[in-house]
Amino acid sequence: MSDWLVAVGRRGLDLLVRLGRAHMLLFYIVLALPALVRQPREMVRQVHSIGVRSLVIIVVSGLFVGMVLSLQGYNTLVGFGAAQSLGVLVALSLVRELGPVVSALLYGGRAGSALAAEIGLMKATEQLAGMEMMAVDPIERVVAPRFLAGVMVMPLLAAIFSAVGVLGGYFVAVGLLGLDDGAFWSQMQSKVEFHDDIVNGIIKSAVFGVVATWIALFHGYEAVPTAEGVSLATTRTVVHTALAVLVLDFILTALMFNKV
Amino acid sequence: MVEPRPQDDSCRVPLVEIRGLRFMREGRLIFDGVDLAIPRGRVTAIMGPSGTGKTTLLRIIGGQLVPDAGQVIVDGCNVHQLKRRELFELRKRMGMLFQAGALLTDLTVFGNVAFPLREHTRLSESMIRDLVLIKLEAVGLRGARDLMPSQLSGGMARRVALARAIALDPMMVMYDEPFTGQDPISLGVLARLIRSLNDSLGLTSLVVSHDVQETCAIADYVYLIAEGRVVGEGTPSEMRDSASAWVRQFMHAQVEGPVPFHYPALDLTTDLLGEGSA
Amino acid sequence: MMQQRKLEIAVGLFMVLGFAALFFLAMRVSNLSSAGIFGGDKGYEITARFQNTGSLKGRSPVSVAGVRVGQVTEIVLDSKTFEAVVHMRIGSRFSTLPKDTSASILTSGLLGEQYVGLDPGGDSVLLKEGDEIRITQSALVLERFIGQFLYNKAQETEKK
Structure with a gap:
């Protein structure tokens, strides 16, 4: 019994220590952000490796999520004779929830794990220590540009996901199910609020961008510098990102959309 | 058992002085009262069995790790009382060669050697080019400037890292296990490079290694560390003839000695006859 | 490079x-983009009183002959008459609505959303900012409609 308590206590303390270290890292990253204006090239490279390389998975997933939504939504709505509201259903689901959440999950799996592995490997091959010994701060050179790039890229990826999803839904609804083209768009436009839906969706994805990138960078930076350490860091990145995004999504939704 | 330090005139004020160093990691005492002096202009070797924290010692000298007690004084500065900015200034004057080279994988050989110059100087691009080519020439890899680190062999990567370590013309270079995993040719090349760079550039070199032959061939002075303290010191020839059990076991690669062959365990008979006490 | x-x-x-x-x-x-019907400016606001607004809400469309001309901005209850006062904003492109225009709350489809349909009259005086539409027809509440239908049926059978 007391062993069990000791174990719980130790894990709790360990968790607190790691949380503390994560916040210290974030603090140092934020301190290093102003210096990024001196490295525009590095920023371009990071936006490329984080954003452009995630584009394919985001576009393809968005397209299919939108198409499935349209198909499933039609089957439900047609039972109420409300098939012309399909556009509303597809657009609201994507813009409010699926766009930010699914693209953040994909981002965690595609870009986040790659970030953690990359930084973990740089640590394992002593590149970070080497930079420190060359009097170069690895947080400023390596971590901060990736953080800023991730935070910039995430809302754009979510917007692309939602937009492609709406188009996918449109193709299924109008092309496949024979719904009226005008009704699809006009119903959507009359029911989707710019401020309440689109802007809140963007805010969500910005928050997810900060959290997902932060988690990836933390696990990479704190990885045990061995092969197992790096693989553990990537696994943890994906798992923690998924959990954090889903929990945060609930909190943000409760804060944003729950007012009557 | 410790021989008196040679008191010749070139050993004025040592470049690096370590006094009473204590360092703990995860509850284990790595260093317990280490005293060292690294004279200027010489190649000093720190040797010891694996796992004695030789690399840790370099990290402490470089200010990446903070000791629990004791002082590390490099060129008159107490490393662990410096402010961050001052520490970075000091590090610009220290080169370090990591075990695997620690080249930045996304830069070419040229980019790697140019990296500290671009970070810390405001030299023109053509100046940087000339400097990089000179440094690469010194390690014999001027022709490999456009290769990526992944295309280099282990020995070449270390030579590039060496060129990078001397790019800012430091006062000292620290070598972390430079000979591990090298074939005899590149091992000889590296050893000769360390010695010749030390002499031609007026460096102070600190070599951490457990390769007795190669290290003794180039070192002026050797410290042997085991179990958290200095167990022997002297010139290579003094070390070979030392009477100390530690030094003899290490220098002559004996199986039995102060470092036991067996990991601490129960008596064999008790262990074999004991039941389920795993 | x-x-x-x-x-x-x-x-x-x-x-x-x-x-x-x-x-x-x-x-x-x-x-x-539906700000587009206001042609960049804010348009003008008119009101109309209804006995019952059904499920009409803010931002519900306002249309003339099926063409969207504006939207409901807010619905308030007149605490004296207990009527609903619907405020609507009409795009300034549609500024030629006559004063005797009538407003009714209609449903698009049997179960679709409700909207305000305007039916222009023949007056030469035009509606302008702050005017009130006099002739209104409330929302059709299905329960009442069915209740009335059943009541009539019952009376018919009684007569027989």
Whole structure:
């Protein structure tokens, strides 16, 4: 019994220590952000490796999520004779929830794990220590540009996901199910609020961008510098990102959309 | 058992002085009262069995790790009382060669050697080019400037890292296990490079290694560390003839000695006859 | 250098694509573009009183002959007469509605959303900012309608 308590206590303390270290890292990253204006090239490279390389998975997933939504939504709505509201259903689901959440999950799996592995490997091959010994701060050179790039890229990826999803839904609804083209768009436009839906969706994805990138960078930076350490860091990145995004999504939704 | 330090005139004020160093990691005492002096202009070797924290010692000298007690004084500065900015200034004057080279994988050989110059100087691009080519020439890899680190062999990567370590013309270079995993040719090349760079550039070199032959061939002075303290010191020839059990076991690669062959365990008979006490 | 240029082009395209997606969401998916019926300005506001507004809500469409001309801005209850006062904003392009226009709350489809349908009259005086529409017809509440229908049926059978 007391062993069990000791174990719980130790894990709790360990968790607190790691949380503390994560916040210290974030603090140092934020301190290093102003210096990024001196490295525009590095920023371009990071936006490329984080954003452009995630584009394919985001576009393809968005397209299919939108198409499935349209198909499933039609089957439900047609039972109420409300098939012309399909556009509303597809657009609201994507813009409010699926766009930010699914693209953040994909981002965690595609870009986040790659970030953690990359930084973990740089640590394992002593590149970070080497930079420190060359009097170069690895947080400023390596971590901060990736953080800023991730935070910039995430809302754009979510917007692309939602937009492609709406188009996918449109193709299924109008092309496949024979719904009226005008009704699809006009119903959507009359029911989707710019401020309440689109802007809140963007805010969500910005928050997810900060959290997902932060988690990836933390696990990479704190990885045990061995092969197992790096693989553990990537696994943890994906798992923690998924959990954090889903929990945060609930909190943000409760804060944003729950007012009557 | 410790021989008196040679008191010749070139050993004025040592470049690096370590006094009473204590360092703990995860509850284990790595260093317990280490005293060292690294004279200027010489190649000093720190040797010891694996796992004695030789690399840790370099990290402490470089200010990446903070000791629990004791002082590390490099060129008159107490490393662990410096402010961050001052520490970075000091590090610009220290080169370090990591075990695997620690080249930045996304830069070419040229980019790697140019990296500290671009970070810390405001030299023109053509100046940087000339400097990089000179440094690469010194390690014999001027022709490999456009290769990526992944295309280099282990020995070449270390030579590039060496060129990078001397790019800012430091006062000292620290070598972390430079000979591990090298074939005899590149091992000889590296050893000769360390010695010749030390002499031609007026460096102070600190070599951490457990390769007795190669290290003794180039070192002026050797410290042997085991179990958290200095167990022997002297010139290579003094070390070979030392009477100390530690030094003899290490220098002559004996199986039995102060470092036991067996990991601490129960008596064999008790262990074999004991039941389920795993 | 070529490599860097390629990266920059790819990143530029990515940014353009991202902002195009945002623009698409704002203008095509959401109602930001429905500001278009106001032709850039705010249009003018009119009110109408109804006995019952049904499920009419803020931002419900206002249309003439099926063409959207504006939207409901708010619905308040007149605490003296217990009538609902519906405030509507009409685009200034549609400023030629006569004063005797009538307003009714209609449903698009049997179960669709409710909207305000305006039926222009023949008056030469036009509606302007702050005017009230006099002739209104309330929302059709299905329960009442069915109740009345059943009541009539019952009376018919009684007569027989």
